[in-house]
Amino acid sequence: MVVQIEDSQLVKKYIQGDERAIEALINRHNSRLTGFIYSKVGDRELTEDIFQDTFMKVIRTLKRGAYNEEGKFLPWVMRIAHNLVIDHFRKHNRMPMYNSKESYNIFSLLGDDKLNAEKRLIKEQIDSDLLRMIKELPEDQQEVLEMRIYKDMSFKEISDNTGVSINTALGRMRYALINLRKLVEANNIVLTN
Amino acid sequence: MEKLYTKDQNKTKLVKAKPETIQFLLSYSKSLNITEVDGLQFESNLN
The missing domain is CATH 1.10.1740.10 (RNA polymerase sigma factor, region 2, helix turn helix motif)
Structure with a gap:
């Protein structure tokens, strides 16, 4: 026992x-x-x-x-x-x-999110194309688009800054995008990375 | 009836601390010395 x-x-x-x-x-x-x-x-x-x-x-x-x-x-x-x-x-x-397995690959968890040289060049090209087309838009549309996309302002803030109503600002943004699409098609520009 | 066995053999092993870990703890225990001086305790490792 x-x-x-x-x-x-x-x-x-x-x-x-x-x-x-x-x-x-x-x-x-x-x-x-x-x-x-x-x-x-x-x-x-x-x-x-x-x-x-x-x-x-x-x-x-x-x-x-x-x-x-x-x-x-x-x-x-x-x-x-x-x-x-x-x-x-x-x-x-x-x-x-x-879970650690034999097929475990550290690079599936860690990644380099920086663009490689080729993608960086493409991005620079897209940015410059886009900028060139934005400059072709009417000034009021340019202004709204810049405030909304680049300055990340709300339509309320855009309305306060430009002295137009929110609806007008929304309308200008809508036309800015429509016109940009037209310009992309007209110039045969590919805006993808 | 479907087989209910796991494919990963690793999962079926009994989970237990390794003998090396136990050995380390026993050595740590033997080497650890507590000295008290005027109500204050001091730890020392006598390796």
Whole structure:
């Protein structure tokens, strides 16, 4: 018959200096605690790190004689682990969880959003074409389009600034876009990158 | 009946901390020494 010593007894032995007691406690709760952490973080390596930090904290607290929850060892350890998981998420700003697989490719998560040389040239060409066509619009339409698209102003603000009603501003914007489309078609310009 | 087994073998392994982690913790425990001086506690690692 195997007699299992209670957690509280092992804690007491460990505080008295019996190093084997902490080994028994770690091994006893290894699976449960690891499962608990893994269920929250979903990453094996991270689970291992948090498991280690949890027991380092347990060891320090017990050695300092600051433990006072006799009989409730596992819930106490779980609470430490839970707090460390929260700390981790806080520190990493709730980064989304990704399952690591063999096909995992870091470049699917990290990307260079800068344009390459070719795309940059195309963009410059589009910008200059567009600017040239905007200059061909009647001045009142140019003004509204510039305020709305380039200065990101609302139609209310455009109306206040130009002294026309909101409806007039909306109408000018509408005609500006219609005319721009006509100019694009007439000049056979491709405005896509 | 459809098979309910997972294709990813990794998921079926029992989740448990590695023996190296346990070994590290045991060594850490042995090396950690707390000294109290005038009501203040000092931690030291005797490696």
